[in-house]
Amino acid sequence: MYSRENNRGFLISGLICLAGMIFSGSVLAEQLAEKAVPSETQRSITLQLPPKNLARWYKPENKRQVWLHTMFRLRREILAMQDYAAKGQQENLKKWSDKFIKDYLSIAQMMPQWEKYLFKDKLEMLQIAVKSQQNKQISLILKKLGKSCMHCHDDYQTITTLLYRSADFSQQKVINRQTQEAVDYDDVMEHLSNAVNRVNIAIKDDCFDTALENIKPVKEQLAALSGSCSNCHKKDNIPVQRIIGAADKLLPELEQQLKAGDKSQSGRKLGEFAVKVCARCHAIHRLSSDLKSILE
Ligand code: HEC
Ligand code: HEC
Numbered sequence: 684m685y686s687r688e689n690n691r692g693f694l695i696s697g698l699i700c701l702a703g704m705i706f707s708g709s710v711l712a713e714q715l716a717e718k719a720v721p722s723e724t725q726r727s728i729t730l731q732l733p734p735k736n737l738a739r740w741y742k743p744e745n746k747r748q749v750w751l752h753t754m755f756r757l758r759r760e761i762l763a764m765q766d767y768a769a770k771g772q773q774e775n776l777k778k779w780s781d782k783f784i785k786d787y788l789s790i791a792q793m794m795p796q797w798e799k800y801l802f803k804d805k806l807e808m809l810q811i812a813v814k815s816q817q818n819k820q821i822s823l824i825l826k827k828l829g830k831s832c833m834h835c836h837d838d839y840q841t842i843t844t845l846l847y848r849s850a851d852f853s854q855q856k857v858i859n860r861q862t863q864e865a866v867d868y869d870d871v872m873e874h875l876s877n878a879v880n881r882v883n884i885a886i887k888d889d890c891f892d893t894a895l896e897n898i899k900p901v902k903e904q905l906a907a908l909s910g911s912c913s914n915c916h917k918k919d920n921i922p923v924q925r926i927i928g929a930a931d932k933l934l935p936e937l938e939q940q941l942k943a944g945d946k947s948q949s950g951r952k953l954g955e956f957a958v959k960v961c962a963r964c965h966a967i968h969r970l971s972s973d974l975k976s977i978l979e
């Protein structure tokens with residue numbers, strides 16, 4: 684509820700804000716002079732990118748995530764062989780080792796450049812051990828074969844997950860509801876960030892009426908942004924709801940606190956909003972999208 688005091692408070696704080704803007708206008712020329720960046724020992728890492736033909740085994744070039752599912756099978760097949768070898772169940776052991784050999788060799792069929800990672804001699808040893816029922820040898824051989832998995836994973840696993848399985852925002856657009864224009868994600872984010880910061884600045888300067896006015900563009904931009912989530916989140920809307928739903932709850936609460944002129948509570952509420960709406964989406968989407976854009 685508005686009280687007379689609060690209305691007068693808004694008027695006075697509005698004047699202070701205006702005065703602040705005028706006095707901060709002058710900037711000393713020497714402050715503009717460029718400072719040299721202190722030299723520092725450069726630290727860097729080298730990452731190998733997977734060969735481009737790997738894309739053939741992933742969506743959208745493929746209907747399925749063939750490479751990834753081959754990997755899941757390999758892990759399962761190793762476990763099955765270990766367990767059946769320990770229990771001495773030869774028939775099942777043979778069945779799973781045949782599957783394993785086929786999948787392991789398919790790595791080089793899919794990616795000829797990666798044939799060098801495979802330990803084909805160990806594969807022969809495995810076949811012999813299974814045939815001659817030397818079950819004790821099997822876990823030893825599997826351990827050695829496991830090293831070939833590790834070598835390639837060290838070189839390529841993380842980067843492949845990032846390149847082929849993380850959401851790509853570089854081509855994503857958000858529709859501006861007024862102009863119907865399709866806007867790039869970076870531009871949307873910059874506007875959104877400015878809108879949130881204007882609310883923040885106004886709260887810090889006790890300009891609660893200005894802060895209230897500035898919530899409107901935040902709401903509008905978030906509404907437009909949320910329209911783009913369903914480009915990818917088609918069937919399962921729960922992740923989106925958690926984030927957009929938090930905004931739908933927190934922004935009205937913030938408005939109430941601004942109307943009551945409660946500086947510390949509004950500051951806290953805005954912080955909560957920034958964590959639950961912005962930071963949570965960034966943890967999954969911005970981090971991987973930024974990393975991905977560095978690689979591409
Ligand atoms: C020549 C390279 C190469 C070899 C050899 C290889 N992998 Fe992989 N593996 C990969 C790549 C690349 C990924 C990342 C795939 C992704 O995230 O989409 C991966 C991912 C995996 C994953 C998925 C992990 C997860 O939960 O996301 C498993 C499981 C796996 N590999 C098992 C194996 C096993 C077991 C072997 C050995 C028998 C093996 N891989 C050999 C390249 C290899
Ligand atoms: C370019 C495609 C794409 C867009 C656009 C997109 N997402 Fe996602 N999102 C994904 C993928 C892929 C995953 C990981 C798989 C999954 O969990 O569904 C994911 C996961 C998430 C997760 C983590 C999973 C979870 O259960 O918590 C959240 C939260 C999320 N998205 C929120 C959003 C919101 C909010 C929007 C819109 C503002 C959005 N996403 C837009 C593709 C996208």
Ligand code: HEC
Binds near residue numbers: 852873879961965
């Ligand atoms: C989809 C979930 C999502 C939500 C919700 C979200 N962001 Fe982002 N944000 C991203 C992604 C993805 C990028 C990287 C975009 C790119 O570089 O193309 C990004 C980048 C940014 C950037 C950097 C822009 C640049 O040019 O590098 C800022 C600033 C930003 N977001 C602010 C915010 C603020 C403030 C909020 C909350 C009001 C917010 N974002 C909510 C996904 C989200």
